[in-house]
Each structure stands twice: as structure tokens, then as C-alpha cells.
Amino acid sequence: MPRRDDLTSVLVLGSGPIVIGQACEFDYSGTQACKVLKEEGLRVVLVNSNPATIMTDLELVDATYVEPLTVEAVTRIMEREDVDAVLATLGGQTALNLAVDLHEAGVFERLGVEVLGADLEAIQTAEDRQRFKDAMGEIGLESPRSTHVHSIDGAVEAAEEYGYPVVLRPSFTLGGKGGGIAYSPDELRTMSAQSLHESPVSRILVEESVLGWKEFELEVMRDVADNCVVICSIENVDPMGVHTGDSLTVAPAMTLSDAEYQAMRTASFAVLRRIGVETGGSNVQFAVDPATGRRVVIEMNPRVSRSSALASKATGFPIAKIAAKLAIGYTLDEIPNDITRETMAAFEPSIDYVVTKVPRFAFEKFRGTDDTLTTKMKSVGEVMAIGGTFRESVNKALRSLEDGRVGFGAQPPLDVDDDTLRERLRRPTADRLRSVDEALTRGWSVDAVHDLTGIDPWFLDQFLQLIERRREVRGREHLHAIDDDLLRAAKADGFSDDHLAALLSTSAAAVRARRLDHGIRPVFKTVDTCAGEFEAHTPYHYSTYDLLDEVSPTARDSVMVLGSGPNRIGQGVEFDYCCVHAVQALGEAGYETIMVNCNPETVSTDYDTSDRLYFEPLTFEDVMEVIDREQPVGVVVAMGGQTPLKLARQLEAAGVTILGTSPDAIDAAEDRGRFGSLMADLGVSMPEGGVARSPDEARAIARQLSYPVLVRPSYVLGGRAMEIVDDDASLDAYLATAVADEDLNAEIGGALGGGGTLSILVDRFLEGAIEVDVDAVFDGTDLFVGGVLEHIEEAGVHSGDSACTLPPITLSRGTVARIGEITRGIAEGLGVRGLVNIQFATRDDAIWCIEANPRASRTVPFVSKATGVPLAKVAARVMAGETLADLRAAGLVPDLDAIRGPRPAHIAVKEAVLPFDRFPGVDALLGPEMRSTGEVMGIDTTFGAAFAKSQAGTGSMVLPSGGTVFVSVANRDKRAIVFPAKRLADLGFDLVATDGTADLLQRVGVDAAVVAKVSTGDTQLLELVADGTITLILNTPSGPGTRDDGYQIRQAAIAAGVPVITTLSGILAAIQGVESIRTDGIRVTSLQQHLARMDESPGPAAAADTADLPRAGGSTRPAVDEVGVAG
């Protein structure tokens, strides 16, 4: 069937910010969908609040709305754009839920808009567990026995019938949020209370436990002619009970006979048909009782999912792209398979390798929370690896994680007794493989370990084979005692050079030298959807130790871009965005582009993004093998965050040309001494501080600076283990915890003392200063400042967790000009070629430079979206040798920049999205250690409106337009809270406060009801939060500690989804946001319109910025102070 001709414009719903359970896989799928719809000649309108996405790139669609994914905003967009249809199945659960909300609000009906793919009935049947279960019963498929309850007592009653444990699943939540497993009536009572709360419809499913059963997923597609195909089968190594997002998973399914697999396949089609997915991709999950083979359907997602992104990368079959074509009427037999070109999309991929996905966790950022893995997803990212066997594949995946592990069984033995080990095996955690290693190493049988873990014996035997290989290698003691056969066998089992070096007490370099001498190198094979049956045309490769090699270097000059590896806190999708832009820009500049990455969620690992894609771990060994093969003219390490940057020195030493800023300059920026002397030369202040190489030194430096001081290890990203300490005691406590932290030490190579050399930075803490971020490109002569970002929260909150605004709203022109000057000085002094991100702090007229990073930063995508200048692309071209003048001539860079240019007509606010709701018990306070998973952007003509949109975009911090505000601030903030509180009262909010704050407010004539402190034992306040009476909480903390009122209130707020603002500056911004909502509601404008307006009217300030001003900005310019708040 050809494509429908009755559609002219389609609205694509994006997935919003990166949160746990919903990462950049939906940028990957959404980008594919947008491209397809554009190619098909449709007018494409997109809404997504997340600026760090390729899908929101201006040229991709006709109208890009970076607006909150709310019914109100999206309704306005539909009204303005007059769309015919909405595509909601490629934007994750967020888009699906939004579609349901829009449907229930009658918007689709009123505007005559069609929902493509899965209709509302289908979505609701799939999402509502009881309806789903009933539907499965109708088609003769079993589900776990279960019942819906609306109360805690109902849950307990159901559990009595099924026996403990039971599984709790709230209806309509993301990534299993709010679910869990209860082993006892007490646990059940506590957990069901929270689950009831998480469910937007206050309903939970209590279910018979299938804990320990085998878990499988099928990625299925269906077209309008009812053709159904399975794209990929996935087997979870962690059995039922662990969310599939937190499980180690493998494709294809390894332990299903054809009889079982085909029955599952037939069942999955029956599920699609019954649920009513007319076209597109879906994911169906099954549990299988290993003892009997009894199979039950667990759930289905009537949309593309994280697993479908994985399946696409695992097989080479682009599910989202095909789903978009199916949505507009094509059938599978009409769509060519790009990889073979000879065959059609109507087939089932066959793969001749093993794919392993391993989740990446961040429990170290959320101390105090239970790290048991449950049905609620907790991982923040994932890696995928491809190998000839499961063993090779899992080893490659583990070393891709960058958590210090260099492979399976590479950690030190666990010093625990057998009982403890048994307990560790029973309880699924991020670290369970280590326990599996320990048990099998102790000689426990595969069956015994299977009984404890539920992990299938086939997989356990694979691990055992790795242990046997390790023993064999270690038994030889010296590298020279290893014969070629053994070395080759170990490499084929996926042992890294690093791991072998550790086993043989030698260096990875020695292992590599030995391999190269003896010609023991990997070959590169092709991912082709068809196991070699047809010739492949899409160059998507992986390394393996085998015979057939399918890759030869290209004749053209090629450039390699190293990706950013797994998403983690501090290094997320923003860096993948920059990598993709670098690839695009270098392709446009005429280079053959080569991408190396291991994160299956990303756009960079779409085989359409680069000319050649290598799905490989980002270690020196693996990257070097690709470089040796491809012989690129240069390698880009500055776009993928710390991951590739860590390799720069080693690659350079191996003779590789690093494009852009040299590794030495990167080092100069990181090195305290070298950077400090540059600052001194430039006459720029830095927060005083020093590098401590022992605890005594740390104390001495701290005392000299006087507390509070900021402490952190060198060479980490995302403020890992960064803290503000107030006295000697807390400094000692910090050092003790950090030095003993194995994960941290592994991550930074023992720099905390594990490896001998302690390296801790101790800095003066600039209390009350405003932080400023600058992203700029320098070509050696010319500087282009992309953006000056003013943080909203004061210094002390990690820049990644802080909201910020572009252009700055309270910085004086003089300050901005001075920042421009310093930026130029640093760029010149360091020898930057490409991007540089500099963090400043300013208080009164003083400016400190906090740090400079000559690489892509987290804020590059935000700046690019807010200004329309593709900074990463510009930087990539500069790194490849072009000048800013060249690029200006080519129209890629505007004449004026953020320092010299006009003030844009719009204001963009970036807000961080924090995952506290996933980690009960962790205090929801912002601090110097970054904990956000993603970001959103609000853009409008006034600060208040932009800020309100940014809050709405987070989904969890949505500012209310009315209701009751609870105010409780630390003594130091009492004075400052008066005006905001009064303003809220004037706007019609009711105020509630504890007696101290209430007293104060009453004295200034603000009527505030008094509520007792929680610490008095009175729970009224918590109840007001829980029952939704309180719609906003303003609470600045008076001190640390989990016993105090603030902690309890914040916990209650997180559980209830009530926005809680913990900084004074945040409160002030929120007031402006609330005012804007009250007066204007939400207005929507596409990015294209915002930017066109900027081009048309240069704004009044532009007249002053004439060419005779010095290039570096305005030290000679009359200081025209702009007073603060726009709008």
C-alpha cells in the first residue's frame, strides 16, 4: 500500500528531558521519524522540551517547539500549526501519556487531529494492567494472576491469596516507577502507600510473583496490511524481578528451543493484534518458568522503546525509521532494507554474533538509598557490545562501562564468608556479577549459583569458562609464558589487554606489543541484518578475534570522532549531541567520518549518522585497533566529554593526530599549577586553593583558606565526590569516605590513595557568588563566544544541577565584557583550537575564574538551541583547520557573538531534571555533586515566562498557579524571604509556615497560617503535602542531617510530586514564573520564529556595539548596567 495522501502535516511528540527509564533512545527514534516524514514531503512540527536533542535541530523539521510537554502547550501548538495528525509512539512513555491526556481533554476530537500508529484505545488497553490482562485472557494467553486495588488493605488481601512475595505495579507510570516487590505484609503496606501515590489514577496491581523466571522480550513490528515481523529477541540474564532496563540482556535469545521461540513469536503477534497496534513497533515481554516452560505475558509497549533502540543497534534494522514509514501507510514489503539494498523490510533479521547490554548505575551519587535492583528502574545509562560469543561480548560490554572494571572477573576477590556471599547472590544489585565470579571461583557449582541467583545455567557456564580461562592465564605467571594459542583464545574470550596485564603483573602496553608482534589482532565484521546471506552496503562494524575481515580503509581522508560512552550523571546526551554535530560538520567539510561509540541509546550510533560506525568500547586498546585499521588523518576527542579526553595523551603518544586543542593544552587546563600560572599572567583571580597530596596537607590548605572550602578529586566530571566542608571534622570524614570508595578510586585510577597518589583539590568556597558559564570557539586568532550563561542558584550548587539563563539577566555589561576578555586570554594562553567552556564566579564587581575546559561542555546544545548557532559544528570545522573567518564567510557563524552581539529578543532558561523520586531516602538538596540526569529549556520573551516553562518542562517542578505555599527558610534567608512571600500572598496564594517564619511574615503584614514542625511529632504538615493541599514548598536548608524537618518535608514533597525549591535565588525566579503563568498562561513560539525575530531586529543595544570596539569586548565600553529581570 503506498503512503497515505490525506496527510499534509504531522506533529511529532518528543520525550522531554532525560530521566531514569527514558534516555536519549527517544531522540534516536524521534530523529529517525522526523527525517522520514520530511523525506516524504510532509510538513513536520515537533515539540520537545529537551534542547540537548538532535531532533530539535532547526533544519530537521519545519517548526520546532522547545516547549513543555503539557496539554496546554501542545494544544496551542496544534491550534497554531493546524496539524492533521499526531505521532505519539516514538517519544517514549511521556509522549504516550501526553497523547492520552490530550485525548481525555477532548483536544484531538475538537481539532480533528488523528493519532497515528496506535490509537488511544490500544494505548489504554496496553497501559492499564487489568484491561491488558483481560485482553490476554481473551486470546488465550496467560498472565501472572493479579488484581487491581485502590487501597493498602486491598493489596494485603490479594497477597494473602497469592502468597508472598508479590509484585506491585502502579498504573500509568514510567519505567515501572513506584513499583516493587514486597516480601512481607509490613513491606507491602509501606510500598503500596507509595505506589498508590505514584499512580496518577491511584491504583495499583498486586500480582503473583514470577520472581526468578526467565525473562524474554520480542521486538515486533506490524503494518497496516497486518504483516508482522520479529526484529529481535532479547534474553535477560538477570531473571524476572529486575527491571529489564537494569538487567544484563543478550540478543538473540540464547536458551530457547525453536518450539518455544516460535510459540512466543506467534503469541507476540496475537498480542499486537488484540491490543490494536495498527502499525509500528512494539515490545512484548514474557516470563518463562524454567522448571516447566510455563509462559506468561508480562507487558507490552505499543510504541518504540529503549529495547527497540537496542534491537535496532543489535541487528542493524532501524525500527523507528520503519515505524514512521508504516505510520503513514507504507507496508513492510514496500520499504527497502538500506543495509542489503536488495531485500525489503519485510523479513526477520538474523544475527551471527552475540550482543550484550549492560546497565550503568549511579548509586554512588545517591548514598543512603537501597541499591537492590527491583522492578523499578534505577540505572542511568547503558552500554552495548558485540562479540563472536557471549563471553567476548560481555567482556567488551563490561569494559565499555568505564566504571573501572576491565572485564568480567577483573575485580579483586570478595572477602566475605560463604553465608554473606549467598546473601549477596540472592539479592540482585549492580555488583552481583562480582559475587557470581566469587562463588564460581570458590568452586560452587553452576547449579548452586543458579539456585541462588536465578541466572540461567547456560550463562553461568559461560562465566565459569571465563574464570577457567583467567586461571589458565594467571597460572602462566609471565607474559612470555603465554603461547600464541592461549593469548588468542583469551582475546577471543574478550579479555582486554588491561585485564591480561593485571593477571600477568605486566603492563597493557607490553600485552599489546606482544599481540602486535605475533599478529594477534581483531578482525572487523559487519552488522548486516542477515548473517551474511546478502552483501551489506551499510558500514556498521565490530571487532572480534576471528578469521574473516570485512573492512578496508577508505581512499578518502577520514576523521574519527570518539563518542562519550554510557550516559551517566555528569556526562549525558549533551556530549553525544556534540559528537553527532562534529560528524555532520566534518562530513560537510568533505571528510569521510568514522564514529566509535558503545552507547546503543544514541544518535551517534545510528549507522546513518557517520560514514562508518564502529560499535566498540572506548578504551585505548579498542580505539587503537580501529585507528590502526582506518588510518584517519585525525581523531576528535573533545566532543565526547571525559571519556575520549582520558585517551588523548595515550593516543598522541601512539602517534595519532589529535585534532583541535592539543592533549598538552588539555592537561594544562586540568593541572592546577600550570593553569594557575596562566591565570596569574592574565591577571585573573581564581578561588584560592591548592592540591592536597595527603590528608594533612588538605587540612593545612583548608585552615589557611578558612572554612567553608570546596573539596573534590582531580580529573572527575560531574562534581563526582565534590563537597563543601565546614570544618576539620567534616573534611576528615570526607577524606575517609572518598579514599575508601572503591568505585571512585577505580574510576579515577586510584588518584585518591587507592593507587598511592592522593590528589584532592581544596578551594575557597565563594559563598553567595553568581556562577557564569561561557561556551566559546577559538581558532588561534579569532574568538566566538557562543553564550554567556548566568546560573540561577548561587555558587555551591553544581553547574549541571543549576538552572541558568541565556542571555544573563543580572550581569552588568562591564562584567560580560570582562568575561569576554578573560575568555580570549584563556583560549589564547591554553592554545585552544575548538571549543572551550569556562566557569566564572562573580560577586559585586569581582570575577573569579573557577575552571576552564578546552572541550565540548554540557551546555553546548542549550546554547546552540538558544542562539541558533551550531557551536559544536563550528568547533569541529575549526579543529579540522578552518578559521572562524572562513566559517563566517560560509554563513555558519554570525558576525557578532554573545559578547559583542545584540541582546536577543528572547530569553532561554535551562533547568536540570533530578531523579530524587527514584532514590527514596536521598535528600533532595542541590549541592556541589551533580545529580541531575537531564535538562529542559524554557524559551520566551520574558524571564518569568521562560523560567515557568522550564519548570513545567521538568514534569516534576511544575509551578502552580494557585493553592497553598509552605514557607520555611533558614535564619540567614529570613530577611530575603519577605518580599517573595508577600508577592505570593498578593497573587492570591495561601501561605503556611512554621512558627518562626510565620511570625516574621505576620510582622510584615503577610498572613501565614502556622503549622507545627514535623520534629514535634505532629504530622499535619506532611499530610498537607501528601494530600495536595500544599502546591509549592519554599524550603532553604538550615543544615545537613536527615533528622531535621527540612529533610522530612522534602521527602514528602518528592513522594507527592510537589515542587520544592531549596535556594533563595530559585525562589525569586519561581515567583517571576508564577506571575507569568497567572498573567499570560503559556504562549508557544517555534524556535524558527524566535530566531527569525532575532535576525530581523537587532535590538536597541546593537547600536552601541560597533566595529570600532576592541574585539575582545568592552573594557573601554561605557558600563551600561542593565538592571536584572526582564519582562
Place this chain on the structure above:
Amino acid sequence: MTDSTTPAPRAGRPALFVLEDGRSFRGRSFGADGTGFGESVFNTAMSGYQEVLTDPSYRRQVVTMTAPQVGNYGMCVADAESDRIQVSGFVVTEAARRVSSHRATSTLRDDLAAAGVVGIEGIDTRAVTVALRDGGAMRSGVSTEVLDVDELLTQVRDSPSMEGRDLTGEVTTGEAYDVDAVGEGRFNVVVVDYGVKRRMLRLLSEMGCDVRVLPASATADDVLAHQPDGVLVSNGPGDPAAVTHGQATVRGLLGEVPVFGICLGSQFLGLALGAETTKLAFGHHGINQPVQRRRDGVVEISSHNHGFAVVADTLGDPTGQPHTYATADHGRVTVSHVNLNDDCVEGLACLDVPALAVQYHPEASPGPHDSRYLFDDFAELMSTGRPPTSVAHSATASTGA
């Protein structure tokens, strides 16, 4: 000449695998010691190795599985498609050491050993696949006894080629036997066994057929003597053109009784109608082949194992109706199914005599169950004497591809 240096994952005896074109691969044996010769084919199924090994159509073939790790779920008596392992050699990347399945009754290694069939692991199966894709199906040998490449190659080149070979005598039943219908018998069906897979008999029985299985030597008169409601002409190994008795049998049955041909049986129907068969470059061996049913355009993902196919335009003169030809003696025939990958003929339906056939495996095993409706079509053919209405319809209305 390439000599594999791929590491053997575990100790087995050294083994050698040689292709007719001179390519050789060293690995380790699992299963029996010895030497096996046969036509080399690759199979891209990721599950169903047991069904492949026991499918009589793979007689005298050396099968390379592209799936990365094989044998993981062991062997299960219920999954065998015949009473023995039929292949003459089995080539994999790695055979499982530990088997895990509640259904397993033995292991791949043990069954191969018991059957005297050489398995070789530690082979880059993609290298083999690409060689066969580019060079076409060819003779090959696998051995634990002859480890010299040139020596084994000489023996391979002396071994018989598949073309012109009738292997049905090696796999057919010696004696006729009955399989009773499950429940009440609706039809009497004769199956002519050229290497029938058990799943076909089971499906017939489950749909209410009392089945009489006759050996490959049965003539049309032998079949008709049972007065069946319909005849299933089974799959089987070898070159269809060489099995002249099979063609003759089908020719004798055409117009006398409803006929359903599968795989080799389908080629017999084509040949009986006067068409020619051709050897495909490297055949279809896998369970992910897209076949389009022309009557409504629906795509079936199907299980294939054929190296030969009917050439459409040798069926007769075009009738003017789409994909339909006038045969010399049996009226019109339409190409009812076609492979989307290479446009190869996958199904035939006679419009003037009751006969249907498909080149692939509607019984699956291994493979998707999308095509099992063809057994219902056969039932319809038996009850009405006419092909399913929609087939006839497709020949008069343009369906488009």
C-alpha cells in the same frame, strides 16, 4: 587458500573443513570422529538446530549454522523431524558445553557422536557463509582423520555432486505405515514419503486426517489404490530433476485426486506440469525468508530449505491473467507465492485441476508458523475439489506485488 587460525574454544580433536573451491578452515571436533562429505549450505536460523539436523532434506549436506552459539538448549526427542541425524557434517562457531532447558533429553554433542556425524567448532561461520554466498553451494568435507588440506580437498573433489542425484531412497520409509487422525477422521490422506518431516504428519493428523504414508517407490496407481481424499507429496533431499519417479507419480495423480506438494513435492508438481527447475546460486536455507502470498499481498516469514526452484516462464504460455500460465496438459497454473528477496517461485496453484504446492515449509519446524494456513487450504481443496476461492480470484484480479 585460507587456513584458519581461529582459536578452538576447548579441547576437542583437531578437525578440518574444506570447500570444493579450496578454502579450508581448521577447528576442533565435537560429535563423532571420522570424515563426512556433502554439499555445503549455510543456514541462518538462530534457533532450531535439532530440526535442521534431523530434516531428511538435509541428507548428504554439510550444514554451517550462522548462529553464534549452538546447542545451548540441548536436544529434545519431541523436536526430531526424523529418526536420525541426516546431515553429513555440522559446522558451528561454538557448540555448548552446558545445556540448559527443561525440555532437553540429550545434548547436541552426544547425539552427533551417537549418529556418527562429525561436528566442527571454532570455525568462522561468517567466512564460510560469505564463501558460499559468493561461490554458490559446493561440495565439501569435514574430517578428524584427514587433516591435510590437499588430501581432503582431493577427496571432496572426488565426491558426488548434488546435481543429478536422487537421494530419496536413502531417507524414505521402508514400509508403508499409518498415522491416525487426532479425534474424528475427516479425510483420508496419502503421504508419499520422499523424506517427510514428522511435523507434516503431525499437523495432518491434528487437522483430522487419517494418514497412510507410502514409500518413495509408490506409483500413482499405488496411491490411488488407497482411494485418498488427497495426497501430500513430501519434501526430500537431492536434485528434483533426478527423481523421475516422483514426477511420474505426481503426473499420474494430477486431475485424479487433490494434490498438495511441499518443497521437493512442489518441484515435482512443476516438473509434472512441464516446467523446468533450476539450481539456485546458494539456495534458501533459513527461517526468515519473506514470501508474499499473491492472493492478498500478505507477507509470510517462512522456513526454507531448497537449492532448486521452478522457473516460472517454463510453466507454459502466459494466459493474460497475472502470473498465470497455460500448461500443456493440465490447464492453467498460477504462481501463488513469490520470494520477496529474489522473486523466486515459492508456490503454485492449479486452477483447472485440484493441486497446490509450496516450495518452502509451511509446517515450519524450525521456523515461524505464519504459513500453517496452507494445511487448511489443502483441507479446502479436499472438501471442495477446488483450490481456495481466493487463489482463483487472484488469477483474475490483478493483485500487484
